[in-house]
Amino acid sequence: MINKTHEAVMVEEVLTYLVIDKNGIYIDCTFGAGGHSQEILKELQDEGRLIGIDRDVNVRDKVPLNLKSDKRFSLISDRFSNLKDHVKKDSIDGILVDLGISSTQLDDSERGFSFQSKGPLDMRMDQSTGISAEQWINTASKKEIEDVFWILGEERASRRVAKIICERRIKQPITSTQELTEIVLSCIPRRGKKHPATNIFRAIRMQVNEEIKELYSVLEVASFLLRDGGRLAIISFHSIEDRVVKRFIQGKDRISSSVNFKTVGGKHLKPSKEEIKENPRSRSAILRVAEKVA
DSSP, X not given: OOOTTOOOSSHHHHHHHHOOOTTSEEEESOOTTSHHHHHHHHHXXXXXXXXXXXXXXXXXXXXXXXXXXXXXEEEEESOXXXXXXXXXXXXXXXXXXXXXXXXXXXXXXXXXXXXXXOOBSOOOSSTTSSOOHHHHHHHSOHHHHHHHHHHTSOOTTHHHHHHHHHHHHXXXXXXXXXHHHHHHHHHSOOOSSSOTTHHHHHHHHHHHTTHHHHHHHHHHHHHHHEEEEEEEEEEEOSHHHHHHHHHHHTTOSOSSOOOEEEEEEEEEEOOXXXXXXXXXXXXXXXXXXXXXXX
């Protein structure tokens, strides 16, 4: 069964616009708790195939039993930007990328993604490589911290928070989510339902995991892996990611790809009111679907 702490976002819309050949080959680039993958497999017939990929090696130990026993499914532990190392060019019918962090990761205090629980400042999707949030926050220059908070976090108080962080870490390293949250709260007053630390934590997570770089890379890779007529579905959760996806579909900001796409299902899709009510974490989701054209 699907982990009840995680609800896949916009499942009906993904199935409607992504699964165009029930005997085709599909990739779920952000496997997570397997929510989307399980629903996609239900749509596929015997000759269909689904490949899941996730950079979090812990995911492999939590794959639902029905997926483990399904011969149509396979899981790759890697960054989705490395898909070209695992899949042949022009062979895929549909690729899904859900850019939201899995609730199973967010709710695990030991991973350090959430300001709502005390834990170590880690935030790495793959804890076996790269620098942790603790290492970054204690070694990055004040200017770099300001820029990350301003650009990735879209945080107006970026300079103020960066200043306090740099003053505090001189006395002793900042090592926990609780310490960082307290610093943010000392700089940004509470207003409305949104927690003041939301933007800061998101920015650090994106920086540590190189999420924008990964997004650019997977869009490029997807354009080569998809067959003509194959579809690309991207679920993003804030304006920076959505802007990258939108411009890529329009043929802008490409690295090397010159593949053409046409938009499917309108400019973009949003969760229904019913879904937002049942799963508040879906409220900021934006789904864009594009079809590769010859």
